[in-house]
Amino acid sequence: MNSVEWSSLYRDHLAQLQARADEALARGRFDHLVVPSGRLHYQVFDDRDYPYAVNPQFKAWVPLTKVPDSWLVYTPGRRPRVVYHQPFDYWHAVPAAPGGWWVDHVEVAIIRKPEDALQYLPPDPARCAILGEPQSALGDYVPNNPAPVLAYLDWHRGFKTPYEVAMMREASRIGVRAHRAAERAFRAGASEFGIHLAYCQAAGQDAMELPYNNIVALDEHGAVLHYTERDRVAPRPARSFLIDAGAGFHGYACDITRTYAADGHADFQALVDAVDAAQRVMCDQVRAGTDYRRIHLDAHLALARILHEFDLITVSPEVAVETGVSSAFFPHGIGHGIGLQVHDVAGFAESDRGGTIPKPDGHPYLRLTRTLAPGMVVTIEPGIYFIDMLLEALKDRGLGPSVNWERVEAFRPYGGVRIEDDVVCTEAEPVNLTREAFAAQA
Template sequence: MIPTDLQQAYNEHCQIRLTQYQAAMQAAGRQWLIVDSGGLQTRFLDDTTYPFRLNPYSARLAPLQSFPESLMIIGHGEQPALLLYQPEDYWHAVAGLDCPAIEQRFTVKTFSQIERLLQEAKAITGGQAVAYLGERPQRFDHAQPNPTLLLAYLDFQQAVKTGYEITCIRRANQIAAKGHQAVAETCRTTTSELALHLKYLEAIDASDDTLPYDNIIAGNQHAAILHYTLRNDEPQSMNSLLIDAGATYLGYCSDISRTYGNQPGLFADLIAQLDTLQTALCDSIKPGVVYTEYHHQASLGIAELLVDNNIITCSKSQAKEQQLAGVFFPHGLGHLLGVQVHDRGGHQADTRGTPNPPPEKYPHLRFTRTLATDQVFTIEPGIYFIDQLLKKAHSDGRGKHFNWALIETLKPFGGIRIEDNVRVTEQGSENLTRPAF
């Protein structure tokens, strides 16, 4: 499960994270913590289940993606326990744990019956100030479910990644890059979005269930839909293609976007220019700067780019003052990244969960904190030609500064997004994505 070359790093990672979990418990006045891996959810009026998704608070301590119905028990001073559910079942395959690194950090016990597993958890924790993290608090009526202060403490701390986590995210980027390259080679021909999605899965040796999020494979005008996941199965000429797709490694995610244009002209020029802007933003990352400032710089840069290409017809200063770039760049510049694609804690000011919301002019920004060494997040500026936003700009007067004839020629291409995963270093940044390509 955890390869030999990462076992020492995992051991150090576990020590750091467990210390943080215990500090969070102390801040919340809890002596014990039960972390539920989660269970298999049955579909409505059916006997099949949805794919299992591991509780992120379990995933940060061990890659247990194949162990639903299991529990971690964390106390103060004791080695934490890992209670694994391993039923005697001839209908389904049951995963076994064969990982010395995890067995070194946890006292592992296996149970063939859920009732016995729950009894063991209650016997260990007793009635002493117990907290529970998970979606089934009714199983532990002696525990405080999902304490706000405990969650806020963990969410704030997890933004800074350990060496083990950074390596996992770097490897997840290397895996995803193979899929992106396979799609880039195929999208030059007549094909379908579904075929490109399947090509991506084949290239990274994955199934839909193991992806960190639903792949966005958006051809032509579909690229104007920010989270397009329908995947048309009809072959078509891909005059443009936006692919936003990632991969996982030991539970940690990558999140990468690229855009391709299949003919020379303005759209291809816009891709190249946005790529230059995005690379400059990544290179400028350094600790001590508030992430919101980078979103502001991205907005200013996109405004200049749109004016330079005569898409916006007023002066650069006027375009910036009236925030005209927001019509074409409606989302935030990026988000925290870890065992969740959108890691929690992006809008927190401290470990107590004090809100740090985005400014009113950038309402969709997911990350507003001051950058610190070893934080990992995405940088993903975009330019889109979205009917809904363009119509609104036309009706409220901002559209008087737009070159509508030129915009009409660009709308069939949909839009552009370029996204890398970036780590903050002591002096600057490390791009975890570009080397993988």
């Protein structure tokens, strides 16, 4: 996409954000929206800072992720102002002068010291909705995060503009390129750490620049849902590989998971293929008017059918779901919203005025309960795992006979299977950003 196309998409995106901010400010009875980009935090009793993470409310307005002590100021009827911190500093790299397809759509004021921002902020902090963390306070400008403003903005962040979908499509392209490199490293016998390095190299992003900590799991480690240890020595030979890793593009994230069987492990490959086929059907459910909770509950039944097909359970799929046996093999939610954050905000919001939509009984880890609508982007990530503590708990509940333990023991060395795509809900067919990117890089 060229700069003219990006500029056009950004212009329309900015107009949408301004309209949302106008309504949010009216509901909170404020005159101005003020958003700090965030500040560096230092480790206790040390002079080393933690990796900087930009305020999501800030990067929603401008494609800037590495400008601490900057500010976004919006007053209805006026052009948004970016107070851009570009310090005099010979110890660290200084942000480049603002430029590119976005600058013509906002007013930019460059400052050299954080306190210089005060001259560009509205005169009365009491009339400002200030969205940020406490550490971003500057003088009397202390983040107040008013509930009516946040509730409205967070709810509507669930509906991505065409600009945002384009950003996520680019993030997916980068992520898939890195996933391809990771699979090649696995096939070549690399360790978890080596695979991780290959991923970062292909993505062109360091570990701290990625939207979340890579999950790179060989063999049994695939049974640890958020495994991030990364052994330096590869098992000989490795049997399986699960990777859950994303990439970013101007502050927007992708979230992709794939599972692979080593050559000669046909039974596990068949299980991977079965989960992959079921996942494609689940992705097709990402349609306007669909309750996301229904996708999650349907996923349990679909995965229980796979468990039954592979002789891993002795009861019917329906009984496995009803008794909670399926939850021992699939203990997490089917997915979540994604965008500026990997787990995007307002997943449980009842409306743009707040409220909560409850999770289904017995499913505490579902991260999204809203009804899907055009513009929403969600992940779909079913999995089947062989987690000792959860399977042993079935015995404690008297459900041991529901499981074929001999078959479970045969699959335990592989850890588990998870397949995850990012899917856009539209007025018509779902758009699978992940599969689209894999097809383009086949």
